[in-house]
Amino acid sequence: DAKTTQPTSMDCAEGRAANLPCNHSTISGNEYVYWYRQIHSQGPQYIIHGLKNNETNEMASLIITEDRKSSTLILPHATLRDTAVYYCIVRVENSGGYQKVTFGTGTKLQVIP
Amino acid sequence: DAGVIQSPRHEVTEMGQEVTLRCKPISGHDYLFWYRQTMMRGLELLIYFNNNVPIDDSGMPEDRFSAKMPNASFSTLKIQPSEPRDSAVYFCASSAGTGWGTQYFGPGTRLLVL
Numbered sequence: 001d002a003k004t005t006q007p008t009s010m011d012c013a014e015g016r017a018a019n020l021p022c023n024h025s026t027i028s029g030n031e032y033v034y035w036y037r038q039i040h041s042q043g044p045q046y047i048i049h050g051l052k053n054n055e056t057n058e059m060a061s062l063i064i065t066e067d068r069k070s071s072t073l074i075l076p077h078a079t080l081r082d083t084a085v086y087y088c089i090v091r092v093e094n095s096g097g098y099q100k101v102t103f104g105t106g107t108k109l110q111v112i113p
Numbered sequence: 114d115a116g117v118i119q120s121p122r123h124e125v126t127e128m129g130q131e132v133t134l135r136c137k138p139i140s141g142h143d144y145l146f147w148y149r150q151t152m153m154r155g156l157e158l159l160i161y162f163n164n165n166v167p168i169d170d171s172g173m174p175e176d177r178f179s180a181k182m183p184n185a186s187f188s189t190l191k192i193q194p195s196e197p198r199d200s201a202v203y204f205c206a207s208s209a210g211t212g213w214g215t216q217y218f219g220p221g222t223r224l225l226v227l
Contacts, residue, residue, distance in 0.1 A: 043117075043204050043218030044156065087156075103156035 004088045009108040012082075018075040020107050022088030025069040031092050033064060035073045036103070037084040044087065044103070047073065078111045085109070117219035119205050125225045131193040134222045137186055138207030146216060147180055147190050148204040156204070162188065195226045 005023040012018040024033065034049040048055055048062045050071075055062040061074040075082055087106040118137040126132055138145045146161040160170040165182045173180070177196070182188040192199055202223050206216040 038156075043206070043221050044216075045218065046215050049215070105155055 004090060004104060006086075006088050006104070006107045008105065009110065011110045011112055012075075012078045014080060014111050014113050015077055018078040018082065018109055018111070020073040020075075020086050020088075020109065021070065022073070023070045024088070024090050027068050027090050028092070031090045033062065033068075033071045034089045034091060035060070035062065036087045036089065037082075038087070038106070039081075039084040047086075078109075080111050080113065083109060083111045117205055117207055117217055119203075119219035119222050121222060122220060123223045123225075125227065126195055127227050128196055129194045130226075131191065132195045132199075132224060132226075134190040134192075134203050134205075134224070136188045136190070136205030136219060138188070138205070139209075139217055140186070142207035142209045142217070143185070144208040144216075145182060145188050146206040146208075147188070148206065148218075149174075150202045150204060150221075151200075159190070192224075195224075197226045200224055200226050 003026060032049050032051050035047040036044040037047055038044045047059050048057055050062045050064055052064055052068055054064065062071060063074065064071045073086060085106040085108050087103045089103060117139055120135045124132060143164050144161060147159040148156050149159055150156045157172060159172045160180045161168055162182045165185055177194060178192055180190045190203060202221045204218050204221045206218040208216045
């Protein structure tokens with residue numbers, strides 16, 4: 001699996017857009033970019049994923065650069081409930097065999113009132 | 114749907130005791146995953162099942178750990194004997210057909226081994 005690099009922490013003012021970057025310079029052509037988040041004391045929650053096109057759902061938008069070496073998760077209007085650790089992971093979709101995955105340390109997003 | 118259900122939510126035990134963690138995946142999901150989370154190592158995949166069959170257990174830390182999935186609606190993770198370094202939050206997750214991708218996590222079991 002491609003390794004990802006994320007900032008350790010970020011702050012965002014409530015109501016503003018939160019832009020969380022992720023570098024995955026060794027990503028392979030068939031690897032998807034996934035984003036999960038983990039709110040304190042809860043299990044991780046799936047947010048969004050994409051291959052090369054930008055994606056949007058009710059939670060967030062995912063912008064993947066043309067060379068696919070980096071991506072940005074955008075929370076358009078951050079609320080206090082978005083305070084969480086955000087994980088960026090790259091994975092082959094539907095690959096068989098061994099699939100050991102480590103979520104890494106992620107980015108701790110603090111939304112400030 | 115009730116989501117992924119795990120029990121117990123908290124477990125405190127003494128070193129050497131057997132610990133059994135339980136998981137009920139979302140109905141219709143054919144993949145089930147067990148993770149462990151610690152401050153030092155983050156969130157690690159221990160083992161995953163597809164259609165009740167263990168696909169890979171290479172993430173299981175050692176022979177003291179074992180996991181079973183006797184049917185599509187139930188899985189267990191057992192630690193015997195338990196050690197203080199096993200203290201962690203253990204998550205179960207399930208997904209439907211898409212393999213690893215979109216997983217739904219349970220609330221976790223917080224294990225403390227004294």
